[in-house]
Amino acid sequence: QQQVKQSPQSLIVQKGGISIINCAYENTAFDYFPWYQQFPGKGPALLIAIRPDVSEKKEGRFTISFNKSAKQFSLHIMDSQPGDSATYFCAASNNNDMRFGAGTRLTVKP
Amino acid sequence: DSGVTQTPKHLITATGQRVTLRCSPRSGDLSVYWYQQSLDQGLQFLIQYYNGEERAKGNILERFSAQQFPDLHSELNLSSLELGDSALYFCASSVGSGTGGGDGYTFGSGTRLTVV
Numbered sequence: 001q002q003q004v005k006q007s008p009q010s011l012i013v014q015k016g017g018i019s020i021i022n023c024a025y026e027n028t029a030f031d032y033f034p035w036y037q038q039f040p041g042k043g044p045a046l047l048i049a050i051r052p053d054v055s056e057k058k059e060g061r062f063t064i065s066f067n068k069s070a071k072q073f074s075l076h077i078m079d080s081q082p083g084d085s086a087t088y089f090c091a092a093s094n095n096n097d098m099r100f101g102a103g104t105r106l107t108v109k110p
Numbered sequence: 111d112s113g114v115t116q117t118p119k120h121l122i123t124a125t126g127q128r129v130t131l132r133c134s135p136r137s138g139d140l141s142v143y144w145y146q147q148s149l150d151q152g153l154q155f156l157i158q159y160y161n162g163e164e165r166a167k168g169n170i171l172e173r174f175s176a177q178q179f180p181d182l183h184s185e186l187n188l189s190s191l192e193l194g195d196s197a198l199y200f201c202a203s204s205v206g207s208g209t210g211g212g213d214g215y216t217f218g219s220g221t222r223l224t225v226v
Contacts (some may be wrong), residue, residue, distance in 0.1 A: 032212075032213070041220075043112065043202075045112065045217065046216070049213070089152070094208075095208035095212070097210050098215070
């Protein structure tokens with residue numbers, strides 16, 4: 001059963017714009033929320049992650065916003081660049097389980 | 111380079127055949143996870159091994175099996191292959207025994223399997 005719902009399925013953004021990808025989870029036992037970036041023909045790579053004791057984490061142009069009460073979290077990519085074009089997967093995990101969202105294909109147009 | 115090595119990168123085989131995919135985890139990692147990613151599909155968890163022992167099982171078909179060897183490398187065996195088995199197969203590794211991977215997984219670059 002899908003325990004992490006990710007939207008949108010695809011996203012087209014102009015260069016310099018903000019890309020926003022949303023995820024919602026069901027299991028309140030999850031305590032680690034990573035985002036993975038996957039380029040065509042490559043494996044997913046850990047991009048940024050957050051734990052539920054904070055509401056936001058920023059690394060460069062990438063920010064995770066986390067809403068524990070709503071069981072939702074999102075990835076914001078500021079000043080999106082063509083090189084950010086990739087598939088992004090959110091995930092939710094605890095020690096015994098890891099669930100991935102279905103992925104969002106991001107295209108940043110120059 | 112993530113440190114997780116998968117071979118071969120590409121594999122083309124006929125229906126009904128058997129293939130073996132190989133994965134060497136990142137140095138120091140004891141857990142190996144296998145995932146399947148079909149065209150435009152998400153990541154489907156197949157199986158996890160920790161230090162040579164099966165730890166968790168996901169949506170793995172009975173035609174598929176895996177093992178982890180004493181040197182910690184792992185092999186995924188796919189038999190009686192069908193057209194629908196065509197996919198990217200990823201191996202990931204982590205330090206701990208948890209299926210959740212602790213602070214996340216490190217993925218390899220995958221093996222692209224094409225069944226014709």
